[in-house]
Amino acid sequence: MTAQAQALDPMRLALVGVPNSGKTALFNRLTGSRQKVANYAGVTVERKEGSFVGPTRRRQYRVLDLPGSYSLTPTTLDEAITRDFLLGRLSGEAAPEFVVCVVDATNLRLNLRLVLELRDLGVPMIVALNMSDLARNRGFRLDRERLERELGVPVVETVAVANSGHRQLLDALEGIQHPGTAPRREWRDPSFEHIQQTQREVRRILRAIDYAEPARKEALRRLDAVVMHPVAGPAILAVLLFFVFQAVFGWAALPMNAIDAGMSWIGAKLAASLPDGALRSLLIDGVIAGAGSVLVFLPQILILFFFILALEDSGYLPRAAYLLDRVMGSVGLSGRAFIPLLSSFACAVPGIMATRTIPNVRDRIATIMIAPLMTCSARLPVYALVIAAFIPHRPVGPFNLPGLVLFTLYVSGIVAAMAVAYALKRTALKSSYHPLLLELPEYHWPHLNNLAIGLWERLKVFVQRVGTIILALMIVLWFLSSYPAPPPGAAGPPILYSFAGMVGHALEHLFAPLGFNWQISLALVPGLAAREVAVGALGTVYSLSSTGDDVAATLVPMIAHTWSLATALSLLAWYVFAPQCLSTLAVVKRETNSWRYPLLMAGYLFGLAYLAAFVTYRVATALGG
Amino acid sequence: MPPVSLATLRKGARGVVTNVQDDSQSLGDEAHSTVSRRLLELGFVPGEAIEVVQEIWPGGDPMAVRLGNTTFALRRREAGAVLVALDRP
Numbered sequence: 001m002t003a004q005a006q007a008l009d010p011m012r013l014a015l016v017g018v019p020n021s022g023k024t025a026l027f028n029r030l031t032g033s034r035q036k037v038a039n040y041a042g043v044t045v046e047r048k049e050g051s052f053v054g055p056t057r058r059r060q061y062r063v064l065d066l067p068g069s070y071s072l073t074p075t076t077l078d079e080a081i082t083r084d085f086l087l088g089r090l091s092g093e094a095a096p097e098f099v100v101c102v103v104d105a106t107n108l109r110l111n112l113r114l115v116l117e118l119r120d121l122g123v124p125m126i127v128a129l130n131m132s133d134l135a136r137n138r139g140f141r142l143d144r145e146r147l148e149r150e151l152g153v154p155v156v157e158t159v160a161v162a163n164s165g166h167r168q169l170l171d172a173l174e175g176i177q178h179p180g181t182a183p184r185r186e187w188r189d190p191s192f193e194h195i196q197q198t199q200r201e202v203r204r205i206l207r208a209i210d211y212a213e214p215a216r217k218e219a220l221r222r223l224d225a226v227v228m229h230p231v232a233g234p235a236i237l238a239v240l241l242f243f244v245f246q247a248v249f250g251w252a253a254l255p256m257n258a259i260d261a262g263m264s265w266i267g268a269k270l271a272a273s274l275p276d277g278a279l280r281s282l283l284i285d286g287v288i289a290g291a292g293s294v295l296v297f298l299p300q301i302l303i304l305f306f307f308i309l310a311l312e313d314s315g316y317l318p319r320a321a322y323l324l325d326r327v328m329g330s331v332g333l334s335g336r337a338f339i340p341l342l343s344s345f346a347c348a349v350p351g352i353m354a355t356r357t358i359p360n361v362r363d364r365i366a367t368i369m370i371a372p373l374m375t376c377s378a379r380l381p382v383y384a385l386v387i388a389a390f391i392p393h394r395p396v397g398p399f400n401l402p403g404l405v406l407f408t409l410y411v412s413g414i415v416a417a418m419a420v421a422y423a424l425k426r427t428a429l430k431s432s433y434h435p436l437l438l439e440l441p442e443y444h445w446p447h448l449n450n451l452a453i454g455l456w457e458r459l460k461v462f463v464q465r466v467g468t469i470i471l472a473l474m475i476v477l478w479f480l481s482s483y484p485a486p487p488p489g490a491a492g493p494p495i496l497y498s499f500a501g502m503v504g505h506a507l508e509h510l511f512a513p514l515g516f517n518w519q520i521s522l523a524l525v526p527g528l529a530a531r532e533v534a535v536g537a538l539g540t541v542y543s544l545s546s547t548g549d550d551v552a553a554t555l556v557p558m559i560a561h562t563w564s565l566a567t568a569l570s571l572l573a574w575y576v577f578a579p580q581c582l583s584t585l586a587v588v589k590r591e592t593n594s595w596r597y598p599l600l601m602a603g604y605l606f607g608l609a610y611l612a613a614f615v616t617y618r619v620a621t622a623l624g625g
Numbered sequence: 626m627p628p629v630s631l632a633t634l635r636k637g638a639r640g641v642v643t644n645v646q647d648d649s650q651s652l653g654d655e656a657h658s659t660v661s662r663r664l665l666e667l668g669f670v671p672g673e674a675i676e677v678v679q680e681i682w683p684g685g686d687p688m689a690v691r692l693g694n695t696t697f698a699l700r701r702r703e704a705g706a707v708l709v710a711l712d713r714p
Contacts, residue, residue, distance in 0.1 A: 326681050
């Protein structure tokens with residue numbers, strides 16, 4: 001940016017548009033990766049702001065990508081934020097000086113009404129006829145100049161997905177005067193008759209500009225006939241999900257090992273260069289090991305989000321929500337809950353963050369509450385350890401026993417989640433009926449530039465979480481596991497003498513009815529930070545000096561000898577439910593802005609885990625396990 | 626032929642929207658006024674061509690309709706507010 005542009009007060013723009021108008025793609029085109037993602041004060045609606053310098057380098061712009069809205073009469077929190085922002089009613093936010101209303105040129109019939117509403121509001125604005133290339137290619141006919149005359153506001157053509165597709169918009173913006181914050185007209189929700197009248201005006205304008213829509217392409221019609229077919233549709237969705245899972249667990253193995261190795265390498269380098277002492281232990285066992293154990297999930301999260309973003313961009317996700325509406329509705333959830341729950345199989349943290357797309361607050365909280373019951377990948381190391389030690393490799397029909405046990409654990413989580421959702425939606429989170437009115441946008445090829453920017457945003461948000469909340473928790477746990485230090489000449493691993501060790505010993509009484517010995521009880525304490533840390537902690541209490549995968553390898557015969565099968569099954573049952581992830585609870589606190597839900601979540605998960613492990617242990621013991 | 630409620634139509638039915646009712650016949654609570662307003666805002670207005678393109682089995686709920694140049698998914702409960710004059714077969 002030039003000194004000149006910097007010296008001037010940036011002009012505050014807001015992008016407004018109906019969902020699927022290509023608004024975010026245009027925002028990405030204008031700002032590139034110069035974006036800041038945060039929340040609006042006090043609510044969990046995502047606030048995306050970016051900046052850019054005009055082509056003549058004389059003016060700087062600050063632009064806000066407002067949540068997609070069909071109307072200024074809101075039906076969701078997102079739409080309420082958009083309206084309040086435009087009216088200058090949002091605390092801590094100044095109303096925009098200028099509005100760019102993004103409309104889909106291939107769907108003016110749906111888009112124009114919002115333009116008229118904004119015009120009536122009296123905000124200075126410009127209309128961006130987005131996807132104008134697509135409109136021309138598909139044979140739409142529209143008269144831009146005539147539209148400009150009919151609307152009485154400037155209209156420019158944009159192509160958000162092409163390199164200089166925002167050129168006309170930039171030129172038009174440079175031409176306008178710094179308007180300052182113009183006085184708004186009084187806004188009242190229009191009456192039913194008034195909406196009908198506005199729609200008649202939209203139809204009149206469409207006739208006046210000689211807008212002609214070609215019939216939908218036969219290929220797209222046929223695609224929908226298959227994708228949304230009542231039988232073929234769910235089958236395709238199942239295959240697609242299976243493929244995504246394969247990719248998340250298959251493709252991520254290599255980069256995950258690389259991150260793991262990288263963290264170990266940094267740890268080893270530090271170990272070699274630092275004197276033995278508290279600082280060294282803090283950095284290696286606390287910071288590097290702690291943050292590393294969470295960062296290692298980054299590849300899985302990125303792969304999963306790549307698919308989610310691509311499916312979203314292509315127009316498939318709303319169709320999946322349509323297909324699943326009935327199933328999800330049977331336990332009181334919205335079809336939209338499916339995306340966050342899918343993400344939770346990688347890690348509940350991004351899953352909980354993805355619940356922001358659910359319009360109803362109670363539906364959203366119900367989805368957050370069950371997200372940790374989806375078997376996240378952090379549970380796999382623990383499952384793998386116990387299964388390897390206790391479940392014989394025996395074929396069962398075309399399957400094998402360890403595989404079936406793992407499958408059962410996944411299914412138990414899903415079934416429990418559905419049961420909890422059903423119970424919550426009938427009690428604490430009971431809500432009145434919520435309609436389904438979902439636009440199923442036209443299919444598009446996902447655009448690489450948008451995917452890259454979307455992934456980059458996820459990456460930034462996730463790493464920021466790791467860098468702040470999660471890291472802080474890891475350091476606290478390190479402290480609890482390291483202090484007080486063992487007395488000189490003490491036998492056994494140092495963790496025995498630490499606060500964590502004391503807690504573990506105290507917990508032994510609590511966990512004895514579940515068949516857990518003191519070693520397991522103790523390992524559960526550092527396992528609070530992240531579930532898979534429990535494996536390393538078990539290694540520590542069993543006085544093993546190896547690290548990483550070796551721990552699991554040496555642990556397998558050790559625990560196979562010392563635990564009963566009933567104890568092993570009880571631990572598996574415990575892990576299906578256990579609230580052993582402080583990161584998840586911290587994110588729930590952040591997303592719901594209250595301690596109520598994380599505490600409730602920890603409480604109910606603990607109760608379920610205890611119950612499930614107790615029943616499993618008793619039944620297995622009775623059967624002679 | 627008198628107009629019929631969209632909620633009663635099956636896959637393949639085509640017609641023209643004649644009206645969106647602003648009363649709360651099919652839904653007792655205040656949410657309904659939001660539904661019919663939102664239906665209007667989305668373009669369920671008199672004169673628009675409409676076709677039921679898909680429905681979920683069994684029961685046909687929710688359904689997908691093609692309205693003008695856009696596809697929408699909605700449940701039969703919401704669809705109850707929309708009146709359609711069927712095309713002559």
